[in-house]
Amino acid sequence: MREFTYTITDAHGIHARPAGLLAETAKRFSSAISVLCGDRTADGKRLLALMSLGARCGDALSFRIEGADEDEAADALLRTCGEVI
Amino acid sequence: MATQNELLAPMDGLLMPLREVPDEVFATGMLGDGFAIAPREDAASVTVCAPADGQIETVADAGHAYTLHTDDGLELLVHIGIDTVTLKGAPFRSLVSAGDRVRAGDALVRADLGAIRAADLPTVTPVLITNPEILSDLSLALGEAEGGVTAAARYRTANREKKGRF
Numbered sequence: 001m002r003e004f005t006y007t008i009t010d011a012h013g014i015h016a017r018p019a020g021l022l023a024e025t026a027k028r029f030s031s032a033i034s035v036l037c038g039d040r041t042a043d044g045k046r047l048l049a050l051m052s053l054g055a056r057c058g059d060a061l062s063f064r065i066e067g068a069d070e071d072e073a074a075d076a077l078l079r080t081c082g083e084v085i
Numbered sequence: 086m087a088t089q090n091e092l093l094a095p096m097d098g099l100l101m102p103l104r105e106v107p108d109e110v111f112a113t114g115m116l117g118d119g120f121a122i123a124p125r126e127d128a129a130s131v132t133v134c135a136p137a138d139g140q141i142e143t144v145a146d147a148g149h150a151y152t153l154h155t156d157d158g159l160e161l162l163v164h165i166g167i168d169t170v171t172l173k174g175a176p177f178r179s180l181v182s183a184g185d186r187v188r189a190g191d192a193l194v195r196a197d198l199g200a201i202r203a204a205d206l207p208t209v210t211p212v213l214i215t216n217p218e219i220l221s222d223l224s225l226a227l228g229e230a231e232g233g234v235t236a237a238a239r240y241r242t243a244n245r246e247k248k249g250r251f
Contacts, residue, residue: 016116017116020110020162020215021116046216047160051142051145
């Protein structure tokens with residue numbers, strides 16, 4: 001399992017566009033990907049689930065990635081985080 | 086057994102393909118499959134309604150985006166205008182909350198189109214199916230539509246239960 005934490009710097013938090021781009025990145029991998037924010041957990045491959053985290057600027061997101069391609073997935077997700085949130 | 090269903094236009098306006106949305110992320114289908122609708126240019130405001138029966142999953146803090154889990158398994162995103170998150174809610178008066186059940190045609194939000202135009206942002210509204218993998222077929226209508234009345238999209242869903250057994 002790979003884990004990393006990313007703190008949101010985008011002023012608008014996880015709104016539709018970044019949620020979609022994160023899910024799109026996550027869907028490229030077979031690993032199970034969950035994203036935790038506070039006491040909420042979302043399937044990283046579902047745009048709606050990511051939006052329902054209600055994550056705002058300054059919130060820390062914890063990514064948990066488990067599967068055959070977890071290393072590649074973690075690298076790609078961290079890169080996407082840096083680009084969109 | 087596949088079932089055929091439809092999504093209603095969420096407002097009065099002109100239905101168009103996603104690729105005509107002036108935003109690459111929406112236009113390329115990266116966030117999902119679907120359609121867009123441009124409200125009438127002479128409309129100062131518009132009521133945006135639910136395209137299908139289901140449950141509201143999220144209402145964005147900025148009031149500009151609504152997600153809906155339809156009763157037949159679609160995950161829908163109705164995004165009013167482009168980059169309207171930056172308006173911090175000013176043009177939008179939400180009429181629903183997360184968890185609410187809605188019927189197709191029920192009002193979701195009242196949007197002040199003049200305020201969106203004044204901020205120099207597009208009012209075109211994408212309606213996305215964010216889990217297009219459950220579709221086996223999707224056909225779109227184009228042209229003039231009446232909100233809550235005109236079928237903007239017809240689709241079939243693949244039989245997920247059957248797939249799940251394999």
